[in-house]
Amino acid sequence: MLLLLLSVVPAYAQRPDTTIIRYVGQLTGQYTSGGVNRTLLATTHSVTFLRGQHFGAPVSGSFTYGKQDRLLKEREILVNATPYYWLGHFRAYGIGGYERSNLRGIANRIQLGLGPGWAFYTDSLGREVSVSNLFIREATYFQDGSQRIVSRSSLRLRVVYSKGVLALNSTTFYQPNLEGFGDYRINQLTTLALRFTTRFSITANYTYTHESRVLEGKPNDNTNVTVGVAFSTK
Template sequence: MRLSYLLFVCFLVLYLAPAGHAQNQQQRDTTLIVYTGQLTGAYSRGGVSRMLATTTQAVTFTRGQHYGLPLTGSFIYGKQDGFLKERELLLNATPYYYKGRFRAYALGGYEISNLRGITSRVQLGAGPGWAFYSDTLGREVSVSNLLIREKTNFRDGTARLTTRNSARLKVSYSRSVVTLSSITFYQPSVVDFGDYRFSNLTTLALKLPRKFSVNFSYNYTHESRVIEGRFPDNTNVTVGVAYSTTR
């Protein structure tokens, strides 16, 4: 079902996007900075008392016609019936070089997860990518495939060091005041395909005046191997407000 949905979105973007804006038109000597900040939350009381707050911060630097540096960070904090459930921190830097439709990526990542009992996870990697479509409005259909080295320390004192293949599908489309974006990862270990992660983040944004927007987000993650007492699946559906600016 998820694969069919992603394929449908890809074909929709390729069909609707005008052919005349297929490549980045930024000047050779310019630097562009795009910032986006998002805050979402949920609160409920009754049979189950739950509080959830999330924030996502992203800054993307592009230099000339060939270089980019996206920096992203997210933090999730949640309690259920007074007990801490979610305290999730994720930081990523993905510098890249692009020429035409070709992309070359590097990756540096750091993660903490109370849900999965992870005290620290560090990732380093690199690999190629290809943009089937991209334009100056941020609309894009692209894939990438990185080889990453990953070290994870768990709360029970164990640690895991592995090499993963990280395949990513990115789809982004905007028209008028509506923006739809979806990023999907599949990350199996290269030595044990039973050890894998799958995740999808889909966001629908409705633009408001003064650079604000209302965001509806669906975030699903599955990790095949977790420590005892932790759940392999996690799903969050949130509504919040985002602010973005370009300089």
């Protein structure tokens, strides 16, 4: 939601034995009038803790609020923590996630899991191409009172690329139910940023979600394109 070849493997930069904290915050929005009057606001925040040469702990959260014809249609909250250990190309990930979605009728969703990953490309500028596959346990409580508890495989492709004032960050998830691959979820988030200072940038976000099983009357697909600004620290 690619521009690099997975076969490229450069040398790794050595990170000093210290603690680094990085923050990125974005505020984006969309307004449409005519056949359908729509207002959408979204904000995302991420904090990454890096310790020494082997440990990292990204924590990210997003909130989306949208109206169509002055009626509330979208109100979504998503929080994820993905601590990891890396050694060379190898990664070992853990994950903890929480989600609420008015659009998809989700009152609460909780995810816990762990699994391996592999970085095909990484460099001192933060550019990266990596793949991971986590095994997660997921509990979903729907707004109609029903619930589902399943085990899933979570395959993730992550691409981070930058050149000059342009930066691309793309993450794609494919999450099938281990008891039946006809039950699956696809999430895709792509952010393109144009930096106009060292800390501020203009961003365009594309998000896509597909769930094969949803409540009756709820859409299987949800797509948003928003434009806004971002603030980051080094």
